[in-house]
Amino acid sequence: MLEALTYPFFQKALTAGLLTGFTGSYYGVFVVQRKISFIGSGLAHAAFGGVALGLLLGIEPLLTAVPFTILVALAIVYLQKHTQLAADALIGVLFALSVALGIIFLAVKTQYTSDAYSYLFGSILTVNDQELIIALLLSLVTVLTFFKLWARWAYSTFDVELAGADKIPIEFDNILLILLISVTIVISIKIVGIILISAYLVIPPASARLISSSFGSMTVISVIIGMLSSMMGIIFSYILDLPSGAIIVITQTMIFFIIVLISLIKKNKK
Amino acid sequence: MSEQANILEVNNLNVVLGQNTVLEDINFNLTKGAYLAIVGPNGSGKTTLMKTLIGLVKPNTGDVKMFGANIDDLPPGTISYVPQIKTMDKAFPARAIDLVMSGIQRRWSFKINSHDSDRVATIMHEVGAGDFIYRPLAALSGGELQRVFLARSLIRNPKILLLDEPATGIDLVCELSINKLITEYNQKFGTTVIMITHDWSAAYHHTNYVLLLNRRQVYYGESKTAFTDENLQLTFSHLGHGHGIKFGLKI
Numbered sequence: 001m002l003e004a005l006t007y008p009f010f011q012k013a014l015t016a017g018l019l020t021g022f023t024g025s026y027y028g029v030f031v032v033q034r035k036i037s038f039i040g041s042g043l044a045h046a047a048f049g050g051v052a053l054g055l056l057l058g059i060e061p062l063l064t065a066v067p068f069t070i071l072v073a074l075a076i077v078y079l080q081k082h083t084q085l086a087a088d089a090l091i092g093v094l095f096a097l098s099v100a101l102g103i104i105f106l107a108v109k110t111q112y113t114s115d116a117y118s119y120l121f122g123s124i125l126t127v128n129d130q131e132l133i134i135a136l137l138l139s140l141v142t143v144l145t146f147f148k149l150w151a152r153w154a155y156s157t158f159d160v161e162l163a164g165a166d167k168i169p170i171e172f173d174n175i176l177l178i179l180l181i182s183v184t185i186v187i188s189i190k191i192v193g194i195i196l197i198s199a200y201l202v203i204p205p206a207s208a209r210l211i212s213s214s215f216g217s218m219t220v221i222s223v224i225i226g227m228l229s230s231m232m233g234i235i236f237s238y239i240l241d242l243p244s245g246a247i248i249v250i251t252q253t254m255i256f257f258i259i260v261l262i263s264l265i266k267k268n269k270k
Numbered sequence: 271m272s273e274q275a276n277i278l279e280v281n282n283l284n285v286v287l288g289q290n291t292v293l294e295d296i297n298f299n300l301t302k303g304a305y306l307a308i309v310g311p312n313g314s315g316k317t318t319l320m321k322t323l324i325g326l327v328k329p330n331t332g333d334v335k336m337f338g339a340n341i342d343d344l345p346p347g348t349i350s351y352v353p354q355i356k357t358m359d360k361a362f363p364a365r366a367i368d369l370v371m372s373g374i375q376r377r378w379s380f381k382i383n384s385h386d387s388d389r390v391a392t393i394m395h396e397v398g399a400g401d402f403i404y405r406p407l408a409a410l411s412g413g414e415l416q417r418v419f420l421a422r423s424l425i426r427n428p429k430i431l432l433l434d435e436p437a438t439g440i441d442l443v444c445e446l447s448i449n450k451l452i453t454e455y456n457q458k459f460g461t462t463v464i465m466i467t468h469d470w471s472a473a474y475h476h477t478n479y480v481l482l483l484n485r486r487q488v489y490y491g492e493s494k495t496a497f498t499d500e501n502l503q504l505t506f507s508h509l510g511h512g513h514g515i516k517f518g519l520k521i
């Protein structure tokens with residue numbers, strides 16, 4: 001096992017896993033508290049269309065997936081504001097369109113379907129330098145948002161009206177959050193796979209919520225769980241030679257149930 | 271005297287929401303230290319008027335000036351707002367102290383230092399919420415939550431305090447003590463208070479001005495002369511649920 005740490009592919013996977021574990025579980029607290037986990041799964045499916053487009057054109061899928069996903073995210077925000085439809089219905093429409101496009105792109109370019117497998121389920125063997133750099137940049141930006149934006153996002157997550165009365169730029173903040181979530185989702189694809197990304201965003205904060213009395217502690221605990229489970233998941237995935245996304249999510253779920261158990265025992269003791 | 275200058279001016283305000291004209295031709299001014307009650311039936315536009323005053327709702331025509339400026343240009347913390355009680359998001363992890371802190375910070379707090387928590391404790395004791403400073407918001411009753419909201423709005427020492435039905439869900443004894451507290455702030459610090467209430471008697475006794483609202487402004491003036499039969503008929507009866515009721519305030 002230790003020798004794996006000397007393999008460049010494994011180092012890359014582990015670093016990328018820790019970074020996406022950090023950003024995913026950090027933005028995840030807002031996803032969970034704003035009850036927009038459907039956005040996570042919607043954007044993951046949008047990312048599928050973007051990845052498939054990259055595969056079709058024979059260019060780095062990241063380069064098509066990032067703009068494609070951001071475009072869908074902005075379309076959701078725009079349509080939500082200007083139509084009477086609920087966000088989940090809108091996302092349902094765009095999500096279906098992106099997946100349908102993705103399937104057609106892949107069908108046209110048949111020889112790439114084996115690659116598609118690693119995007120759907122996650123594969124630590126295929127993390128490349130571009131992804132690592134973007135993950136690193138995103139993590140830096142995310143650390144900055146902690147100092148500048150966390151307190152505003154948290155305020156409007158608690159109550160839009162109070163935040164509005166205190167002149168928080170709610171719409172701007174909201175768009176920024178959705179954009180950063182979009183990038184987080186795209187760079188998590190290699191590690192987690194498209195199918196399980198929304199779970200990856202939601203399980204650490206949901207677990208943290210069970211044992212947090214304040215939003216600050218929920219954020220910290222979520223990030224710890226997110227990074228820990230990504231690291232453990234990638235190591236187990238290497239040892240067991242199974243898709244990393246599935247192993248990470250299973251690790252997260254186990255942590256979730258352990259916390260449920262602990263909080264139940266605590267409650268009974270009282 | 272400069273103290274008598276208007277600190278709030280509302281001119282020809284019209285608000286349309288969706289297809290509804292919710293407010294029509296509202297005009298009034300307040301001077302420093304005024305205590306205004308807004309009274310009117312359900313759906314008469316009271317909450318909308320308050321939200322327009324603080325800039326949460328944009329008027330279609332007319333304007334609101336506070337201290338001679340547009341609301342968006344006011345120094346932060348000038349006003350504080352206690353919203354009409356609503357079902358809380360119980361899933362959000364927050365304690366009473368976190369909510370009160372947002373009154374000082376105008377942001378959510380990641381961590382609360384001991385100086386701030388002392389300040390919060392003092393004000394929470396003042397509003398009778400001293401027993402549940404660290405209690406999760408989800409574990410508070412409606413009346414307890416209302417007191418926490420009140421502490422939150424008082425802690426920033428606002429120049430203008432806006433309260434949307436602050437007595438809702440509060441027992442009589444606590445209501446009296448809260449009314450007393452608001453009156454005290456109004457008199458001691460010269461805080462201008464605007465309160466929406468369904469309690470005519472409280473409006474008559476505690477406030478100096480009353481605005482009777484029914485989409486249009488039926489009456490604006492001294493509270494002692496507001497509650498005439500005629501004014502109350504005009505305010506309440508043509509919504510369909512006031513027929514045959516004898517109005518008039520027994521005091």
Ligand SMILES: Nc1ncnc2c1ncn2[C@@H]1O[C@H](COP(=O)(O)OP(=O)(O)OP(=O)(O)O)[C@@H](O)[C@H]1O
Nearest residue numbers: 287288289290292311312313314315316317318319
């Ligand atoms: N976003 C909106 N779109 C359309 N109509 C609205 C909107 N918000 C409020 N209204 C309508 O405006 C009217 C006034 O609402 P408002 O909440 O201001 O009443 P209110 O006087 O505060 O009533 P209550 O005593 O029940 O609190 C109501 O008829 C309401 O249905």
Ligand SMILES: [Mg+2]
Nearest residue numbers: 316317318354
């Ligand atoms: Mg109202």
